[in-house]
Amino acid sequence: MEMKDVLLNLLLVLSPLLIIQLLYMRKETNKKMKKWLFALLPALAIVFSMQYPFMIDGEFFFDFRRIPYVMGLLYGGYPLGIFLFIVTVGTRVIIGGSGIYPTIVMAGILVLLVPMLSSYYLKSRLRIKLCLVAALVLGSLLFSIIQIEMMYKTAFHPSHYVELIIFHIFAAVIGTILFETIIQNFYLLKRVIKAEKLEVVSHLAASISHEVRNPLTTTKGFLQLLRDDEISREKREEYIKISLDELDRATNIIKDYLTFARPEAEHQHPISIHSELKNCMNVLTPLAQMENVQLEEDFSKEELYVLGDSLKLKQSFINMLKNSIESYSNGGQVQISTQKEGSYVKITITDHGKGMTEDQVLRLGEPYFSTKSNGTGLGMMVTYSIVHSMNGYIKVKSGPGQGSVFQIYLPSLSA
CATH class of the missing domain: 1.10.1760 (Arp2/3 complex 21 kDa subunit ARPC3)
Structure with missing residues (x-):
């Protein structure tokens, strides 16, 4: 044979x-x-x-x-x-x-x-x-x-x-x-x-329970103090305000979690990238001034549009800009630029703050991971989910002490 x-x-x-x-x-x-x-x-x-x-x-x-x-x-x-x-x-x-x-x-x-x-x-x-x-x-x-x-x-x-x-x-x-x-x-x-699904669920559960328990515990403590009839009116108003603020914080944490669980845009319509970015910059101007940070724009001359939910896209922009502002300890600048790149709209957010290590960059978007001592990681997790739901993606370049560059790519929509 x-x-x-x-x-x-x-x-x-x-x-x-x-x-x-x-x-x-x-x-x-x-x-x-x-x-x-x-x-x-x-x-x-x-x-x-x-x-x-x-x-x-x-x-x-x-x-x-x-x-x-x-x-x-x-x-x-x-x-x-x-x-x-x-x-x-x-x-x-x-x-x-x-x-x-x-x-x-x-x-x-x-x-x-x-x-x-x-x-x-x-x-x-x-x-x-x-x-x-x-x-x-x-x-x-x-x-x-x-x-x-x-x-x-x-x-x-x-x-x-x-x-x-x-x-x-x-x-x-x-x-x-x-x-x-x-x-x-x-x-x-x-x-x-x-196992990976269970790990994500356990991280989310730990993050949510930990972060929600803190404001609820604070609210409970101040509500117990309000039982004292000898508290002055000014103190009573102060305690009520703190309690309401803490409840708002718990509500925002739950809202971020729900946004991550359901990132798909419910009402999609054409969105002007420049208009949304300017609105976000206006919202964050007080925070930037308080941190001694200047927001600088370098928008393309061409109007850029994408398809999606404007409220959720605005939320993702605010999360990223807020992180860039808070990356500074002694003030600085945050540059926001836009341009058309192929079939995508590219939004670049650049800061020269403390930056991140390579391992930290790889873990961005994970639940319960944050580079801030008081962060939950939910903000970036929600941001990544929103961008992915719009068929976009995010690139990050960073280094310790060198600042960070966030590049958001979203499918372009002809005006």
């Missing part, structure tokens, strides 16, 4: 396993993936192997079709087995020749008996699975050889027996190990995704 033909046939049988791995990953991200796609792959392996067989004694053709066939019966049971039986017999009939009868007999026996072992096989350890697949493949191979020898009154050379047995056992073991590895990787991927 020609070794290149054997290796080609083996490659055609094993290559669909790589496609199976891609489909498993696709199914995890797309729940609409159809199950029949997975049934199609062992069928393709059978068809391909039968199209490119290898020759024994210059007269008899063999291939590795029985390996995907047996594995399909063990993993898929009777429903998949019947489908593979039809594919195997149909392909053999189309190819023609005198080997149709042995194929029908062998495929029929396997489809009747092997699926009975499916439940036991799926619960077994890898070692037992390897032995079972190898035994079934080897048994079907020897049965087919005996059929051929009886039909054609011939006998294979012992060396051909040895070669066929070694190649089939090797292919069966490799195929089973590959498929089991793919399945284990798939379940590991699911556990990792689930």
